[in-house]
Amino acid sequence: MEYLIYRFFCFLGVHLPDWLAYFIGSSIAEVRYYITPNLRKTITENLRQVLKYKAYIENIPFDEKILHTYVKRTYRNFGIYMVEFFQIPKWNEKLVKEKVRVIGIDNLDRALSKSKGAIVITAHLGNWELAGIVTSLLGYNLSAVALPFRSDRIATIFIKRRRTKGVNVILTGSNPKEYIRALKKNSVIAILGDRIFTEKGIPINFMGKQTYLPRGPATLALRLNAPYLPGFLLREKKGRYALVFDKEIEIPDTEDYQEKIRVLVERSARILEKFIIKYPDQWLNFSRMWNGEQA
Structure with a gap:
């Protein structure tokens, strides 16, 4: 039944006009x-933790009413x-040319110029699925974990x-040679970094709370000696997007591997x-972040 539902919505997504598809999606x-x-x-x-931290760093009062507005917008x-x-x-x-504003592509190009591929850390923010599609359509080899x-x-x-748009898929738990092969082709490997899935995480102060x-994205970059940088596809007004690549994250100068x-x-x-x-309302991480369940 679940498969048939997916097939039905796949059909609607392609054949319905955009306004009707978005109306149905918003209504659901x-x-x-x-x-x-x-x-x-x-x-x-x-979102309460995110908005409280935002209020703290911007030195503005936290507003509970705004929180509930953001929750609805997140849905x-x-x-x-x-x-x-x-x-x-x-x-x-x-x-892509009509709808996407590309920011910081020189950061990605600079990383790939080393001919070691690149590990791009992203998040459940904006549309991470579409981020890979757009990057591929811009002419980059990309594998999504x-x-x-x-x-x-x-x-x-x-x-x-994904594959019909040029995006290769590497499933977690795959043979490490899959990652090595991708990087040898100077490919981008995109991996989510805001949620624990299959490993024990590292305790980190995040949004003002532990x-x-x-550790997977960082471990991958270190073990494979690949440049490591952030990338996101964010939703803007009037059906437009921003594909953003931030600067490469520097590898710490220490001999201690775990550090x-x-x-x-x-x-x-x-x-x-x-x-x-x-x-904040584009952060679609629907697992509890600050009650210990992420450990």
Whole structure:
């Protein structure tokens, strides 16, 4: 049944006019807001910490009413994210030129000029799926690291949608040679860094409170001696986007390997904070970040 639902929405995403697809996505998100109290609580608690930290660093009062506005907008943005996923077949080079403002591409080019590939750390922010598609359509070789799927049939949908746009998929737990092969081709490897999936994380002060963030992206960059930089696709007004690549994160100058990883994760956290604070309602990380469940 789940597979058939995905197939149905894949059909609608391609054949419905944009205005109707987004109306349906927003309407489903609105209903979901009211029928998922546990998820709503998780999103509220995550955003409360983000907005309190934002208020603290900007020296402004925290407003509970604004928090609930952002929670609703986060639901809506997830609805838009899903519409965008089902519309992936519509994307081509022409659409990228029309809709995407590219910022900091010289940071990516500088990293790739070393001919070692690049590890791009990203987050559940904006549209990370579309970020890979757009980067590929700009002419870059890209592999996305993804979790194995619950269903082989659903996995086929997700992987095919990426591969038809030039994005290779490396599933977590794959042979390390997959990563080495990608970097030898001077490819970009995109990996999420704001949520623990398959490993024990590193305790990090994040948004003013301790939590755990994954060590995987930093470990990958160190072990494979690849440049390490952040990248995000953020939603702007009127259906437009900004694809942003920040400066390369410097490898710490220390002989202690574990300390190198810790410092890299710490530096990554500061950059994730910067972008999440700027676009809090586009942060679609729906697991609790500050109650120990991330450990």
